[in-house]
Amino acid sequence: MARKSGSNGEKTAKELRKAATVLFAKNGYAAVSMRQIAREVGVQAGALYLYTPDKQALLFDLMDEHMQDILQAWEGRAQPHAITPIERLKCFVRFHIRFHLPRADEVFISYMELRNLTPENFEVIQSARRTYEAILHDILSDGQADGTFKLVDTKVATFAIIAMLTGMNTWYRGEGRLSLDMVEDIYLDMVLSAAGAKR
Amino acid sequence: MARKSGSNGEKTAKELRKAATVLFAKNGYAAVSMRQIAREVGVQAGALYLYTPDKQALLFDLMDEHMQDILQAWEGRAQPHAITPIERLKCFVRFHIRFHLPRADEVFISYMELRNLTPENFEVIQSARRTYEAILHDILSDGQADGTFKLVDTKVATFAIIAMLTGMNTWYRGEGRLSLDMVEDIYLDMVLSAAGAKR
DNA sequence: GTCTATACGTCGATAGAC
DNA sequence: GTCTATCGACGTATAGAC
Structure with missing residues (x-):
């Protein structure tokens, strides 16, 4: 990575997020130093603190943005309102796969680094995750109610x-x-x- | 944790493994220091090196022992040879649940800390994991062959x-x-x- | 906006007393 | 078998020059 000169604030900010995502996913939050991230970005370690108050905030921002992206992508997906539970379930499965697969690093971080969040930050991420799980749970519950699905327990199934x-x-x-x-x-x-729906 | 005196080698060795398991699972390998582990065991950090050559070997030993335990437990399980694929699958599911649930810390470590293994150690653990996955894959393949299961792909199903x-x-x-x-x-x-078996 | 320099703590691991 | 003391390296984060 070549050194920069002149004004590069916006670009550096973006590169910081990208480098942190890749390194955190590969080596883990605790094992990655700010110096490593800075080297990848092409700046000195001290310069990173122009873009994040500290390392914890950097981790939280990546995870929070990822969770917000999921929820927003679901809200704005192509098929806004499928009719039957079975179509809604298909829609959810396709969405989940298509959203998660191209974001392997972000998904990995969001699952693996929960324990490195402060309690306050942890609660925010967990809350977003529960919101996402509720989407699937609603589909399963509705399908269970109208006889489309045959599940012993919709929460466990979620x-x-x-x-x-x-x-x-x-x-x-x-x-x-x-x-x-x-x-x-x-x-x-x-x-x-698994949901007990006939195909 | 009280200090020890006199000869406590065996006991200390066991306590070291236990403390490392709990701390690695809770905070992550990279985030846990040998001093933290030593404090939990009730000895000074230097004393740990009587029981492990270094921190990496400690992690590997925990993971390797866990994988060996799974494979041995499967080999020595109560029901040595179920007949039908469906009974074998039931047997596997019960085994997996009953083995993994009481070992939350070990399971967590074995999934989360793969990236903190040296390449050589990683290969050993991955190999054991593949052996375990092959158990389920064999069951699914056999059931697929005799028409018990209806799966599009037995590898993905595994x-x-x-x-x-x-x-x-x-x-x-x-x-x-x-x-x-x-x-x-x-x-x-x-x-x-999910396997396409009627109940 | 980025650099250099640095404060100050903690890390893994070792040496040698007891 | 365990302790104390220590080495050299590296961690996060900040200060101040440019």
Whole structure:
């Protein structure tokens, strides 16, 4: 990375976020130093403090932005109001996969670095996560009520389905034998079956 | 923790492993210092190096022992040879849940601290994990072959089911509204349905 | 906006007394 | 088997020059 000169504030701010995301995901928040991040950005460590009050705020901002992005992306998705629970569930599964897969680093951080947040910051992120889980839970509850789904417990099913879907990030790489469309169909099939819906 | 005097080697060794497990799980390997661990054990930091050559070996030993424990527990489980794929799958799900739930710290470490292993140590742990995943994959393949299961892809299903089951560790606490037996039944139901098996 | 220099603490690991 | 003392490196964060 070459040194910069002159005014680069906006660009540096963006590069800082990107470098921190990559390094935190790869090595973990606690194992990454501000000096490492600065080296990646191409500035000295002290200059980073023009863009973040401290390292903790940097982590929190990355996680908070990620959670806000998810919720906003869901609100503004293409299909605003599917009719049946089964269509809504399909819509959710596709959304989850398509949103999470291209953001492997952000997803990884948001799951792995929860324990490195201060209690106050932790609560904010957890609250956003609960909001997201509630989206799926509402779908399952509605489908359960009208007989579309046959679940023993909708709350457990919410956790199970999200864990199953997010787990894809740990193994899927675009270069493998399966295209994104194929994987999407495979997970759709398993989720609908797990929910007790006929296909 | 009270100070010790006299010969306590064996006891200290065990306490070291326990303290490291708890602290690594709670705060992360990189964020925990040898001094913290020593304080928990009740000795000075230097004394820890009688029991481990360095911090990395300590992490690896914990993870390796955990993986070996899983594999040995599976080999020596009560039901040595179930007949049908469906019974074998039920057996696996019950085993996974019953083994992982009481070992929340070890499971957490084994998933979260992979990136803090040296490449050589990482390969050892990954190999053990693949061995474990192959157990489930064999069951799914056999059931697929004889028509018991209806899966689009048994490899993806292996990842999906393990992620779903292990995800339980992130939310289940014994004090909630659901007993272990109930949760086991809920997950059994979802796994069998996801595999396309009739109940 | 970025640099250099630095304060000050803590880290992993070792040496040698007991 | 454990202690105290210590080494050299590195951590976050700040101050002040340019």
